[in-house]
Amino acid sequence: MSSFFFYLFATVLIFASLAVVLARNPLYNVLALVVVIFSLASLFMLLEAFFVGIILLLVYAGAVLVFFLFVVMCLNLNAPTFTTIEQSRFRSLGWLMGLTFLTEFFLAVKSFLAAQAIEPSSIRGTIEIIGKILFTDYLLPFELTSLLLLIAVFGIVSLAKGALKT
């Protein structure tokens, strides 16, 4: 049963990520990324990483992608420069690069893990366990993250103020 759900969400993930890259309308790109994040969170749930899956949904689908949508709506979608953005000159080179990455990943995974079949361990990423580790062993990185977010807020405010002046 869980493998059925895995293949379902994996298929949705791949097609939605293709839509992120291929769709013409920027609004559809953002909405496809929402689908990507939802199926990724479902895969995290299948891997029993509950806390990270919920955080991914809340922060990404809830905040970051809504922010993306706001920006897409702020920019004038009907402007001719926006809808007729042509593809890059290096388009075929880019697809070749993606294909090279794909074959490299395939070969690496095949050569590393063909011999041993690692069984999944019985860990469960519940909020309690993750919170205990986060506030004991990883306290310093956690506090530094708050500093990083503060610096990001400063950066955005200074960018916006500079835009208002000119």
Add this chain to the structure above:
Amino acid sequence: MIRLRVYLLLSGILFSIGVAGVTTSRNVLKILLSLELLLAASNLSFVAFSRFNGDYTGQLIVFFVILVAAAEVAIGLAIIVLMYRHFSTIQADALKDLKW
């Protein structure tokens, strides 16, 4: 039961699509979205390794990656809005000069 290499392969496919998106698109917004795909692919392999190694560190790293990505997206979108106001386009080709 799904094995580790299936998860890694899925993460590799996602990463390759993201790389192709970053290199092929001219739209700055689309480049930022493809960067999110790259981060999502690395998050998936982190969580898969965490599950199959029995170590919670991978999930914590995913937590930090999500937080850093939120800050990155906020600043990147602010720069995109500024760029649109200045050039009235969001094509990456418009950014030719070091100083505007």
